[in-house]
Amino acid sequence: MSTRHVKEYVKRVASIDQEQYPPWDLNQPLPKLPVPDLHKTLSKYEDILQPILNKSQFKEAKEIISEFGKKGGHGEHLQELLVLDAETKENWAYNWWLNDMYMKIRLPLPINSNPGMVFPKQCFSDRREQLRYAARLISGILDYKTIIDARGLPVDRARHNKKGQPMCMEQYYRLFTSYRVPGIKKDSLISNNSKLLPDPEHIIVISKNQYFVLDVIINFTRLSEEDIYTQLSRICKMAEENKDDVDPVGILTAAYRDKWALARGKLMEESTNRDSLDAIERSIFVLCLDTAAPVIPSHQNSIKTISSVRDDVSLASQMLHGLGTHINSANRWYDKTMQFIISEDGACGLNYEHSPSEGIAVVQLIEHLLKYMEEVRKKLARMQSLCELPQPRRLQWKINKDTETDIKEAIENIDRLIKDLDLFILRFKSFGREFPKSQNMSPDSFIQLALQLTYYKIHGKLVSTYESASVRRFRLGRVDNIRANTPDALEWIRAMVGEIETTDVEKMALLRKAMQCQTDIMTQTILGHGMDCHLLGLREIARENGLPMPKIFEHESFRISNHFSLSTSQVPTTMDAFMCYGPVVSDGYGVCYNPHPSWILVCITSFKRHNDTNSDHFAYTLESSLLQMQELCLKTSEAKPILYGGKTHSENRNGAIVDDKEMSAGTRKSRLVRQRTMPFPEVIGKDS
Numbered sequence: 001m002s003t004r005h006v007k008e009y010v011k012r013v014a015s016i017d018q019e020q021y022p023p024w025d026l027n028q029p030l031p032k033l034p035v036p037d038l039h040k041t042l043s044k045y046e047d048i049l050q051p052i053l054n055k056s057q058f059k060e061a062k063e064i065i066s067e068f069g070k071k072g073g074h075g076e077h078l079q080e081l082l083v084l085d086a087e088t089k090e091n092w093a094y095n096w097w098l099n100d101m102y103m104k105i106r107l108p109l110p111i112n113s114n115p116g117m118v119f120p121k122q123c124f125s126d127r128r129e130q131l132r133y134a135a136r137l138i139s140g141i142l143d144y145k146t147i148i149d150a151r152g153l154p155v156d157r158a159r160h161n162k163k164g165q166p167m168c169m170e171q172y173y174r175l176f177t178s179y180r181v182p183g184i185k186k187d188s189l190i191s192n193n194s195k196l197l198p199d200p201e202h203i204i205v206i207s208k209n210q211y212f213v214l215d216v217i218i219n220f221t222r223l224s225e226e227d228i229y230t231q232l233s234r235i236c237k238m239a240e241e242n243k244d245d246v247d248p249v250g251i252l253t254a255a256y257r258d259k260w261a262l263a264r265g266k267l268m269e270e271s272t273n274r275d276s277l278d279a280i281e282r283s284i285f286v287l288c289l290d291t292a293a294p295v296i297p298s299h300q301n302s303i304k305t306i307s308s309v310r311d312d313v314s315l316a317s318q319m320l321h322g323l324g325t326h327i328n329s330a331n332r333w334y335d336k337t338m339q340f341i342i343s344e345d346g347a348c349g350l351n352y353e354h355s356p357s358e359g360i361a362v363v364q365l366i367e368h369l370l371k372y373m374e375e376v377r378k379k380l381a382r383m384q385s386l387c388e389l390p391q392p393r394r395l396q397w398k399i400n401k402d403t404e405t406d407i408k409e410a411i412e413n414i415d416r417l418i419k420d421l422d423l424f425i426l427r428f429k430s431f432g433r434e435f436p437k438s439q440n441m442s443p444d445s446f447i448q449l450a451l452q453l454t455y456y457k458i459h460g461k462l463v464s465t466y467e468s469a470s471v472r473r474f475r476l477g478r479v480d481n482i483r484a485n486t487p488d489a490l491e492w493i494r495a496m497v498g499e500i501e502t503t504d505v506e507k508m509a510l511l512r513k514a515m516q517c518q519t520d521i522m523t524q525t526i527l528g529h530g531m532d533c534h535l536l537g538l539r540e541i542a543r544e545n546g547l548p549m550p551k552i553f554e555h556e557s558f559r560i561s562n563h564f565s566l567s568t569s570q571v572p573t574t575m576d577a578f579m580c581y582g583p584v585v586s587d588g589y590g591v592c593y594n595p596h597p598s599w600i601l602v603c604i605t606s607f608k609r610h611n612d613t614n615s616d617h618f619a620y621t622l623e624s625s626l627l628q629m630q631e632l633c634l635k636t637s638e639a640k641p642i643l644y645g646g647k648t649h650s651e652n653r654n655g656a657i658v659d660d661k662e663m664s665a666g667t668r669k670s671r672l673v674r675q676r677t678m679p680f681p682e683v684i685g686k687d688s
Contacts, residue, residue, distance in 0.1 A: 061557035091476035111582035116319030135229035207239035248330035290343035319349035424615035463565035480530030
């Protein structure tokens with residue numbers, strides 16, 4: 001395929017982008033991330049502590065915060081140092097945040113860190129169709145990579161608050177150049193952005209736990225889609241012939257990071273292993289050709305499916321962890337940033353190493369890629385094939401007894417972790433993002449407060465909540481944290497569960513107050529005035545300057561505030577695709593939600609080892625919370641019957657047209673599992 005087609009596609013997307021947003025000078029450098037005001041940050045910190053601490057803890061914390069922020073105290077001194085440090089850096093928070101969020105975490109990457117993404121399901125009647133699709137995917141990625149390499153992607157724009165403001169694109173340009181290297185106590189993120197090193201000309205294909213080098217450029221010529229298909233066919237034949245004599249070396253990347261670092265050191269003592277590791281680490285991306293997964297109920301409340309159909313939970317599990325080492329979990333290399341997965345049964349998706357990029361950037365790139373692939377397929381374009389292709393090269397390993405022990409331990413560990421994961425997917429069909437918008441409410445704030453209400457109903461308290469918010473308006477911007485566990489949220493929740501006697505009108509007023517607070521926090525955060533990165537920066541600047549660690553960072557309140565029992569993120573898609581991830585603490589939930597116009601998909605994860613968490617119970621309770629909030633909105637609206645389109649409707653006080661059948665919350669039904677029964681409508685995501 002000529003790069004002309006992808007350039008035409010990107011140019012068309014960019015022209016739409018230019019028409020949608022007001023003009024901005026894209027040649028101007030992005031602003032630097034500001035250092036927030038110290039006392040505003042401390043005020044926010046105190047606010048989010050109040051709902052999650054007991055009275056004595058909160059009293060102590062307030063005194064410590066006051067002492068830290070007093071005139072001439074530790075806080076002001078560290079703030080001065082941080083401001084000076086920020087003047088010398090492109091982004092003062094970036095390295096500290098990257099280390100704290102990813103590089104220093106010692107847990108295995110699958111489930112704990114790497115998200116899984118499910119693509120629209122394909123229908124393959126045989127292996128040939130699987131490989132045809134794989135060849136088209138590889139060819140499409142290589143086409144699109146030419147634009148990425150030229151840094152020619154259309155610039156993402158802010159969707160509100162200075163609408164159209166350009167966003168940092170560096171995350172996109174790391175996706176095919178980065179690799180996470182395990183280390184003792186701390187990993188390293190390696191990016192090949194140097195012009196001194198030659199660009200890689202191969203990908204790694206994994207089949208039946210074996211690793212093959214597929215050169216996509218031979219004699220300065222890129223392989224055609226037909227040639228790629230030929231090479232994939234050869235790889236599958238070679239893998240089948242050797243399937244009974246395989247050391248599943250890739251499962252070592254699923255080990256605890258310190259253990260993998262030690263195991264990698266042992267492997268590198270042999271030159272054969274060094275060459276194989278180098279080939280994988282330098283590759284453009286990894287393609288996993290998975291075997292078909294058995295169709296079994298994957299959750300205690302799953303609906304059984306016919307033998308030819310996979311449910312959402314099964315598909316998500318395959319992308320998240322491979323369904324166990326007896327199926328596909330060892331058919332991976334989890335350190336590689338982009339790891340595409342194509343299964344014999346049509347399940348397709350991605351497992352990606354999270355440290356180079358956020359989910360939103362990955363989703364947007366993947367959706368453009370899949371749409372572009374479909375356009376190319378319809379054009380039935382052909383490239384000239386090379387007459388003779390060298391045989392793909394299987395990577396070799398020399399394994400000693402120590403490495404065999406490491407592999408066995410890694411297998412036992414990942415299989416245990418997979419069995420411990422409790423994954424449930426809610427397809428909430430009663431309404432989507434359009435309903436909160438009809439009530440003049442932010443859909444994201446609406447869902448976040450529903451999550452707070454749900455957690456309180458189940459556990460009788462609020463906890464620290466993480467919601468990623470993009471700060472890509474700034475150079476090298478990644479994310480900061482929106483915290484929904486506010487005093488205003490707690491007051492509204494106590495009214496909703498009957499702990500405070502209130503009328504519906506009073507509950508509605510409390511809801512709007514809590515929602516405004518949530519929206520204000522979101523706005524401040526995406527504009528660079530978030531609390532979490534600022535506190536992290538103050539702590540790290542103290543360490544770097546050899547200063548005594550202030551009590552604010554050593555008190556139990558700081559530990560509690562950073563124990564995120566609710567780890568949440570909105571990752572919207574416009575097609576039949578979704579993302580999921582695991583909890584970040586053993587007693588917590590991971591909640592990834594995707595609000596469509598008329599329905600909401602929510603992926604909920606927890607660990608079975610903790611008796612107080614249960615993903616399906618959380619899903620059912622979340623459903624009731626959403627319906628309860630909708631009922632409150634409708635009951636407090638001034639509704640009058642009108643005739644619209646031949647049906648009886650009502651008009652609420654915000655002017656939204658609602659079908660009378662939808663006015664009764666009791667008649668609503670949602671599917672708590674799994675099968676797609678209607679096309680996915682388009683959705684527009686928020687900044688985060």
